[in-house]
Amino acid sequence: AIPITGWLSDRVGSRNLFLWSTVGFVIASAMCGMAQNLEQMVVFRIFQGICAAFMNPLSQTVMLDINPPERQAKAMAIWGMGIMVGPILGPVIGGWLTDNFNWRWVFFVNLPLGAICVAILWWLLPSRPVRRRPFDLFGFALLAIGISALQLMLDRGQGEDWFGSTEIWIEMLVAMVALWMFVVHMATAKHPMFERALWRNANLVTAMFFMLVIGVVMMATMALLPPMLQNLYGHSVFDTGILLMPRGFGVVLTMAISARLIQRGMDPRILVGLGMVLAAYSLWQMTHWSLEMGTWPVIVSGFVQGLGMGLVFMPLNGMAFATLAPHQRTEGASLINLARNIGASVGISLVTTILARSIQQSHAALVPNITAQNLGTIDPNLLQMLGGSGDAVLAMANAEINRQAAMIGYLNDFYAMAILTALSVPLVIFLRKPKGPMEKPDPAAAGH
Template identity: 60%
Template sequence: MSAPIANRQTADVAATPVEQRGLLTVGVMLATVMQILDTTIANVALPHMQTALGATADTITWVLTSYIIASAVAIPITGWLSDRYGSRPLFLVAVVGFVLSSMLCGIATNLEEMVGFRVLQGISAAFINPLSQTVMMDISPPSKQARAMAIWGMGIMVGPIMGPVLGGWLTENFSWRWCFYVNVPFGIVTLAILWSLLPAKPLRPRPFDLTGFALIAIAITAFQVMLDRGQQLDWFDSWEVRIEAGIALSAGWMFAVHMATAKHPMFERALLKNRNMATGLIFMMTMGLVMFATMALLPPMLQRIWKYPVMDAGLLLAPRGVGTLITMFFAGKLIGRVDPRWMVGTGLAVAALSLWEMTTWSLEMDYRWIVFSGLIQGLGLGLAFMPLNLIAFGTLDPIHRTEGTSLLNLVRSIGASVGVSVTTTLLARNLQTSHADLVGHITPFSLPSMDPSASERLMSAGDTIMAMIDAEVNRQALMIAYLDDFKLMAIVTLCAVPLVMLLRRPPKPQGPQHVAME
């Protein structure tokens, strides 16, 4: 090898150098935050959308489900599309599609239109996250990749937390339609920056694995529909859920066999043979489960248990984002001095500790404990997220980055869906169990401090008094059910910590890992 080429391999230069890296980073992060906000921004507006679109309480949830399914199905083909047509055209088309579909969602007049437009929005959104992460790594020299991943991680972690706050504010002050219209001006600015500065990468055409894509699309769709319909249909007591589970399991198994035997599989087998990437997928699924399940549980909990208004509930969740920003900032500075594996393990342990602390919440506590727990959980998740991404890609060839990012985003999405479905199911069932247990103790003789005759008069006072007693029993039972969910998530997070031992420490940055030969 000639000396110039050897020097290029050891130089601290980006895989895809650009002149205005700062401005391009702004454009990439605008696209990322815009997309990630839409995973939660519409949640608080569902009741308003239900009335305007003429939907029922059951069918309006398809506004969320259609977006999730479309995004999950499209994510796996990001790597192939990027190699076949180029990452720059794909990124630009994804942003244009996302902005146009957001505008169409805002003008939808019925549920059918809304679901169709949300499918288009989900497909466009599926490409933005993997491509944005790849671009952030490609345009940064190895010595700056920790900082780049910290910036990217801030958008990924803070977006879902700020979504309900922004969605609630827009819905209360303007209309639910502005939850979608807000993407248009930011999308135009994003498109202008990316069009001007986003570099092109060499094409790497390869055959499209139609069989693999069909199998994974069927598996993901059946699995997501099963999760969405399971609670409503009482899970495996329903033949529909059994069939969906059978299809998901069969298609998933066939996809695994196809991946192991196909000549040109959808994902390069080198990805799953890489120990850091394979272990990172497990960690990412755990983090998706914990983060999104927590964000699905807390807003209704704050409103139902402590009667906080929508905006106040959103503001009480903001400290999670603050904690994430703090540790993301410091993690980027510590990454070269501290073993990133210790940072991942410590971050997950702190997140588990915060979830365990949440199991001690009571009906009488004030907002300060909610703020404190959220801040600690944000600190833990932020400390683990950025080093985990660096470890996952630290031993991976840069040509596999787009496929790797699409896989990480896919498993995080699946983890989020599983987490939300399992915790809401357990919440409903534990609510019924706890209510039955508490009601068993409500008798004329269960209040020893009260005079028996007064207790008897209370029990016979009529429907109003009994309704008040039942409401309080429901409130107590609901609190117990929420605490049980927090305990489960704490245990799951803690069980993931030992997996840190499977990770290899990535080499210290010494330049790009893949240099084109001249």
Template identity: 60%
Template sequence: MATANPDAGEADRLARIPSTEEAVPLEERAALHTSNRPLLTIGVMAATIMQILDSTIANVALPHMQASLSATSDTVTWVLTSYIVASAVAIPLTGWLADRIGSRNLFLGAVVGFVIASMLCGLASSLPEMVIFRVLQGVAAAFMNPLSQTVMMDINPRSKQAAAMSIWGMGIMVGPILGPVIGGWLTDNYDWRWCFYVNVPIGIACFLILWALLPSRDITKRGFDIFGFSMLAVAISAFQLMLDRGQTQDWFSSWEVWTEGMVALASAWMFFVQLFTARNPMFDRALFLNRNLLTGVGFMLVLGVLMTATLALLPPMLQQLYGYPVLTAGILLMPRGIGIVGSMYIAGQLMKRQVDPRMMVGTGLLIAAWSLYDMTGWTLEMGQQPFIVTGFVQGIGLGLVFIPLNITAFGTLDPRYRTEASSLMNLSRNIGGSAGISVVTALLARNIQTAHSEIGQHIPDPGLVANDPVVSSITGGATDTVLAMADAIVNKQAAMVAYLDDFKLMMILTLGSIPLVFLLQRPAAPKVGDEPVHVAMD
């Protein structure tokens, strides 16, 4: 009589028990596994906000840096420009480096580099030193932004990616608004060097969390397109130099600006030729066959202009025309951040309920355009309420655009292209921001001159007024003082008209981008059978 084998029975029983991986539905599996997703999210977002803050935190400290670094008002702006140019040039490298050395290793290295560069910036004793250290800081920051977005999508299943993008988007959109506030407070109460030292403890905490919990994508050995990257780097650098130097060189009246523009155009042309003909191009050509991603890149240009140009215009307007101190001006910009946070949360909830993201993007753009229209009616005599209301409303509009746009752009894309796609989206936003600042600043200067001459036509000739005995008797002999006061009023009115013209231009740009919504395809809803890409961990 045969006897039962107890070991075989136990093996049978264990085989019938589903593993943890099998017990989780396919649509609920993330591409990357981590043992503590909430803590890793905190670490990733702290790193993201840290580097985003540094794009604007130094703005209000420039006058103090100028004295400490023995710089002029023209040269000290390289503290900002060097960071922007270095970041823009390095962003396209993110996808290739992540494949080559691993996304985990690149992220950890970027955080370490950013912390060291921040410390060196705080220790800088001359402008050349500061520019070099800011370049290093910008390169490290360039990798952190795309990698953080990729990690947030990879560690969350499709059903939670909208919420993950809401969290990531809050940091991206609110960071630049908080930068001037924090920078102003640190500069007023401590020293401008603390705008950089503050990154050190935060960066160390981020590194420890990422070291313990951050998984990695597979390492893929692929060739590097050195010619393509070189052409792209030259194009971005020449374009940024043209934007920075254009205002002081009277734009295309200068051969320098013409040269920089032609170099940028020729380099960009050679880059695209290389992109579509090389065996191993800088970006995978499959990215440019994805309609949603290309449309998302176009929208990011517009968002870069709206976010960055608005933040470049409002602080000097609030300080110079309305007389608000730096800290108060920063606080008046915060309702914009509150609106963004609130609408991003709402957008995440609507995405969970399968609301069409294209409808949210279009609605958000209409709301943002309405807020800009309302801003064209501002006057010099108004109080703080219009700044608060329009900022909050504009934040709601931008928040409704950002999350659905990212989900739509990545929703039809193979997960293995996420890092490269994120690099393209961030590069587009950076270029839009740089171009937007230069355009609105140039238009502001020219429109001030135009408005001043038009308003000045209604004021009598100062020479005739000064010699008029009737006027002299009325002013008690202080005719020159009265004329100076009248000229100051004309200057303020002209500046106000120029600011309103810039707001009108941005409103037109926002409305003009709305038809792009019709190019977007609605991503398919997550369903059973959607197999995620499983990636090895280091």
């Protein structure tokens, strides 16, 4: 749904699309909470995802449209803070609701908040002029097929032994062919799905690459940490959410600071580069975690990573949108959000594969080190409590090997993400500093 946000917004009006997508999201949340089986949950979640797909790019566009150029940096910072409230409070509220009530309340909690949002949008949301333009059905079909095949390959790769499976090869080939045809179509079509001027915009394209990396780092980290903290360290769902909150606080803090610095004339490219360095450093810190550590390293590394992401997020969006004409903003926001979502899918698949392979290899490497001669040195007190039972001792040894192997797998994931983040820092050289505050480009350059 994200790629058609720009066209649909032009066709029915951004106000109507924003309102109805919010209403649909609230209804889908209620249906998810009332789901009686897995099949219903999958259908309702798809409906919820379609509605949610329009909300991010539309909200970003609205914030730019209602603010003059000199206030757009501050507006983007406020928007970014709002976007980060969910990741900050979501795990905590979700954990508390699950522990004290029922998992269904994770969805029902959206109903009163959603109703308030709909009322505010109905009252205050401005409308944009409707633009009639042809829908690029062929381009949309190619992009949908390519992304769907890529998503299937990433989701099923680990379970199907990746390229040892014919299915994965087919999905990869379909994705490559469809996406290549989409690129050719964008370059040759009379009415392409996205304006060709968008692909010639260095800031927008570079921002998409950065968002791809941010999607990998942020979403993969958020996917790894909850099971790690719960399974290896024994934290509850609620405590895990509390431990992850400093990451969001760091994002909010540096978003506010970066907006002020940019308003005072600081080069936003410096902030983006510094932010990526901080994010890479935080991941390097995480490679030194151990099973014996306390909670402080989790808090510190999460906060540092949040500081880095906040420094990247707002200046990067500001530079990308400063070079877009107003009518291009929704499509630009759609492309940036699409890149981030693809990065999240790739990142989660990547870290899941590294984790599973590392656990298998580490377990196989650690088992030969456990012998009859050193088995008794594991924990004499525990051995005495077990009464010398051979099966119990072996089970205890295997459980400890599993913990150590899992920890090695998580550390390998952190290494991979740290390297990827560090390698992305030089992309800053492709960004161009806008000549003025959120400068509006020449309308002549906005054509196809």
